[in-house]
Amino acid sequence: MPTQVDQIDGETVGQLSESALLARIFAVLRGSSEALVGPGDDAAVLAVPDGRVVVTTDTLVHGPDFRLAWSSGSDLGFKAATVNLADIAAMGARPTALVVALAVPEDTPVAFVADLAAGLREACDTLSPGCAVEGGDLTVSDTLTIAVTALGVLDGHEPVLRSGAQAGEVVAVCGELGRAARGLRLLFDRFRTDAGDPVPVDRSRLSPEESADLDAQLRPRPPLAHGPLAARSGASAMMDVSDGLVLDARRMADASGVTIDITDVADPDALGGGEDHALLAAFRTGDVPEGFRIIGVVRERGDTAVTVAGHGYDGTGGWDPYRDWDAHRG
């Protein structure tokens, strides 16, 4: 059972030496490395047989990105890994390694850090088997910060960029749309005090559907193996939906010099909600692989980058209380 930070007694980070703390973390991660040189030296060395490596970095910061009352250490490790793994998969690549820069307050329980490491490993094992934490850095900070860098390989395929979508193609999605946004709204609407402070989630107050929404927010599980599948199937453009379907489709349309018309999504949560990390890709009709569902078409560039059922779409259409961070933490 993953543990919230305020439910943990015992040793804190400040009571252990860095080497002792690293030993605890490696104990959680041990055995998962397939690297040429794994953790413990100045750097790790990874095999990338086709001579190209794919690399991305993304950070979770306490306050703007999460509340400790809602996320366990394992949840945070899982999500910090997943958002990076999704960026690798969105290039059509297969994630092979993470390096993790962790900055934690001195009063953080060691058990919380170990739980976070377990979450990192679980995300790799579940979403990208063969990928593992191969290095990291541990430092003290006022603000719990998890900066993950993910590396991946292309296995001989070309990377799928955002810029390749062409008029006449279809746009398809693999994975959830809107669920993580609904999960976030649940947290802010139902698991705060009247004063606005977050309180731990009571799952018994949630329906199974709501509980799944919450999982999508706290521990997103996008279908990452479909990234390389899309590349092999001839996807002309791809990205993951991290900030919202309309917003991210707009980025793809701008990079490709086209207009994307979303014809088959009407739910505002699905149009505007981010953090599901579904894969959004453009294909020639007929190339769309299993697991992807067609949601729109690519047209010659018109007045706007994205239309919804042929019409302009105003506003972000989403709801993200973190994005305009109010300096609260909890």
Place this chain on the structure above:
Amino acid sequence: MPTQVDQIDGETVGQLSESALLARIFAVLRGSSEALVGPGDDAAVLAVPDGRVVVTTDTLVHGPDFRLAWSSGSDLGFKAATVNLADIAAMGARPTALVVALAVPEDTPVAFVADLAAGLREACDTLSPGCAVEGGDLTVSDTLTIAVTALGVLDGHEPVLRSGAQAGEVVAVCGELGRAARGLRLLFDRFRTDAGDPVPVDRSRLSPEESADLDAQLRPRPPLAHGPLAARSGASAMMDVSDGLVLDARRMADASGVTIDITDVADPDALGGGEDHALLAAFRTGDVPEGFRIIGVVRERGDTAVTVAGHGYDGTGGWDPYRDWDAHRG
């Protein structure tokens, strides 16, 4: 002239959108990329022709790692890059790319962030020509945090680990020892108020030698090209001296199962001072390449991992007011 954060007027990070801020940063970095896919997509793609990539990550956190009264944005970018480039070089590898996760308070001036990006680029251009920032992440945080991940290539050589030193070899160093520690002491001794608050450095109060010590602390310039040179010359073990000569030699000795006797360094700053990021390597006598100076010998493992002139060496022998962070920032 690099600028300290409190000397900058104008727009703050909180006043710009993420995309506008990224545009400013890319304007500073533009033109330096040699990547197959550079910044701007979900991930970057880098060529690593021999099928292996070297990767490391290291973070600078406001408070435990730096004071904004002492370091300009450019200084911080330069140092954040350098500590990572040094870890790549210490594997015998050639750095090719950085990805940077930057978390900044909303009231941070945009000019400071641009200055930081310039420092990152300057470190690459100066210390590892051909290396560039190829990706990154920008987020808001209470605590200014610069998490850099560096990647490098081995150009067909084997990586040089910490664990290969053998009895009968010599130990040699390339780069400064102790200078960065003296620079740090200067800051804490002479550029603080009576209450202990840091004040901007007045270079006119420093001798040329002291000014060089300060540069070594704020903008370290280790001779990184000597890492691959050492690898080509047959170094059996190598690491960079980040935490202090005795402490880091102890790590090499433990990893290699040997005792290292430091015979030619007596200065306590050189024995205990970290952050110079000099290269420490073991060679067969006769293999020591130009630029390295012999400072000791590798012996069969004895009672202790490291001796100094044949005797045990107690204590860290260094001085690092950040290491036991007192929660001050400035």
